[in-house]
Amino acid sequence: xxxxRLIKLFILLFAISCQPExxxxxxxxxxxxxxxxxxxxxxxxxxxxxxxxxDRIADExxxxxxxxxxxxxxxxxxxxxxxxxxxHMHGVVGNASRWNxxxxxxxxxxxxxxxQTVLFGKWHLNSNPGDEFDYWKILLGAGRQxxxxxxxxxxxxxxxxxxxxxxxxxxxxxAIDWLEQKRDPGKPFMLFVQYKSPHVPRMPPLRLLNKYIxxxxxxxxxxxxxxxxxxxxxxxxxxxxxxxxxxxxxxxPGPKKDIHLYLDRMTEEELKAYHGVVDPxxxxxxxxxxxxxxxxxxxxxxxxxxxxxxxxxxxxAVDENVGRLLTWFDGHKQLSDNTVIVYCGxxxxxTGEHGYAEKRLMYEEALNMxxxxxxxxxxxxxxxxxxxxxNIDYGPTFLDIAGIMIPESMQGKSVKPILEGNLPDDWxxxxxxxxYDHGGHKVGRHDGVRNHQYKLINFYTDDTWELYDLxxxxxxxxxxxxxxxxxxxxxxxxxxxxxxxxxxxIPDETFKPPYxxxxxxxxxx
Numbered sequence: 001x002x003x004x005r006l007i008k009l010f011i012l013l014f015a016i017s018c019q020p021e022x023x024x025x026x027x028x029x030x031x032x033x034x035x036x037x038x039x040x041x042x043x044x045x046x047x048x049x050x051x052x053x054x055d056r057i058a059d060e061x062x063x064x065x066x067x068x069x070x071x072x073x074x075x076x077x078x079x080x081x082x083x084x085x086x087x088h089m090h091g092v093v094g095n096a097s098r099w100n101x102x103x104x105x106x107x108x109x110x111x112x113x114x115x116q117t118v119l120f121g122k123w124h125l126n127s128n129p130g131d132e133f134d135y136w137k138i139l140l141g142a143g144r145q146x147x148x149x150x151x152x153x154x155x156x157x158x159x160x161x162x163x164x165x166x167x168x169x170x171x172x173x174x175a176i177d178w179l180e181q182k183r184d185p186g187k188p189f190m191l192f193v194q195y196k197s198p199h200v201p202r203m204p205p206l207r208l209l210n211k212y213i214x215x216x217x218x219x220x221x222x223x224x225x226x227x228x229x230x231x232x233x234x235x236x237x238x239x240x241x242x243x244x245x246x247x248x249x250x251x252x253p254g255p256k257k258d259i260h261l262y263l264d265r266m267t268e269e270e271l272k273a274y275h276g277v278v279d280p281x282x283x284x285x286x287x288x289x290x291x292x293x294x295x296x297x298x299x300x301x302x303x304x305x306x307x308x309x310x311x312x313x314x315x316x317a318v319d320e321n322v323g324r325l326l327t328w329f330d331g332h333k334q335l336s337d338n339t340v341i342v343y344c345g346x347x348x349x350x351t352g353e354h355g356y357a358e359k360r361l362m363y364e365e366a367l368n369m370x371x372x373x374x375x376x377x378x379x380x381x382x383x384x385x386x387x388x389x390x391n392i393d394y395g396p397t398f399l400d401i402a403g404i405m406i407p408e409s410m411q412g413k414s415v416k417p418i419l420e421g422n423l424p425d426d427w428x429x430x431x432x433x434x435x436y437d438h439g440g441h442k443v444g445r446h447d448g449v450r451n452h453q454y455k456l457i458n459f460y461t462d463d464t465w466e467l468y469d470l471x472x473x474x475x476x477x478x479x480x481x482x483x484x485x486x487x488x489x490x491x492x493x494x495x496x497x498x499x500x501x502x503x504x505x506i507p508d509e510t511f512k513p514p515y516x517x518x519x520x521x522x523x524x525x
């Protein structure tokens with residue numbers, strides 16, 4: 001009897017010893033919204049709105065105060081995050097650019113090292129994800145932007161699929177379902193949760209349509225900017241907030257484009273509820289027009305209120321869903337304690353500053369990217385980081401966290417030492433920016449450099465320059481490029497710009513006519 005028990009015990013111990021050792025590397029959750037401005041996250045201190053769940057990531061981890069994109073537009077920024085490279089190197093310089101998913105991508109390196117890599121939500125690159133993910137499910141339709149209501153998805157296993165509900169909620173549902181039902185508990189994972197919101201056309205969920213309806217949202221300090229010292233490039237753009245365009249009344253016919261493309265996704269019940277809130281506001285708007293109450297700046301003020309309220313309602317839906325994810329991890333403490341959670345936008349956004357509603361330009365509101373991160377046991381709660389980072393740093397950072405060698409082809413740097421409290425002596429003191437999509441939204445092609453005090457912008461197709469002293473002029477209304485007192489500063493910043501062009505290997509022909517089309521950049525590894 002004793003012998004039998006000993007044999008069984010031996011077999012059990014042998015079986016345990018043969019079990020593969022669990023991979024305890026940190027899990028990573030990467031949450032990204034589209035067009036989320038820093039000032040629309042209350043942790044950044046603007047007082048514009050309240051985002052308690054997103055703030056919680058900063059409160060329990062760190063908030064980066066100097067986080068920047070390299071090209072403020074959706075596709076190029078997402079490609080830079082995946083590759084760790086600037087636009088001219090990965091080939092996506094504009095939203096129309098081809099996407100080569102065969103180049104070195106950090107999710108593929110994670111997967112090859114044993115991580116589960118999974119993506120849900122907005123992709124917005126011009127071919128579907130590939131073998132860099134174990135599983136993916138992305139929004140399609142509306143130019144690969146996706147719909148807000150009852151969105152259309154394509155996935156790596158089911159193909160095309162219409163889904164009922166609100167896109168921000170559905171994406172979170174899918175992420176939580178994967179965590180609960182499909183995740184291999186023996187492997188670390190990197191989970192991408194990528195929301196369309198608050199991208200145009202901003203359509204909040206029904207539950208939030210009435211929020212802010214009786215409020216007056218303060219206008220930004222530069223809302224009435226007269227651009228007196230700026231070049232024509234600042235006024236040429238077509239995203240000035242000038243006029244409100246109401247949607248048609250409930251039941252009104254319309255072309256299968258623009259807002260109707262999105263309204264056609266809604267059920268009859270949803271349409272009635274949506275128009276039940278929006279139509280009375282639009283009727284009041286028409287009466288104000290007829291009574292001459294929306295002339296000049298009054299129209300601009302009105303348009304801003306309608307824009308910013310829908311923008312904030314969409315963000316409130318994102319914040320609610322970030323809260324759902326954090327609550328799920330609260331209920332799985334052991335997993336949560338070994339999970340890095342990041343929240344960011346795919347670039348910044350003008351929310352009325354300079355009278356704009358868009359991105360693309362190198363001014364602060366579009367250049368800044370929110371970046372908040374929680375890493376239990378490593379990051380001290382409530383940390384504020386001043387070091388300058390860019391979206392090209394995200395991939396190298398995630399690889400470093402996972403203990404994977406960073407490829408030499410990646411131009412970004414790992415932020416992991418900073419997260420651990422050790423700022424490298426050679427950390428960058430300036431960042432490079434380059435917008436290529438000339439003419440898109442009437443924005444001129446330009447590059448530039450920013451350090452902790454100054455910013456130099458070069459609209460190089462006609463050699464136009466702008467220089468800003470961000471310490472004395474943080475809202476960028478005083479272009480001092482021609483000010484003789486700043487001549488030496490301008491020359492110094494030019495040298496730094498030319499140096500960064502060399503560091504990042506920007507081709508000389510980029511700055512010479514005929515300029516390379518945004519569709520014709522090649523991938524460079």
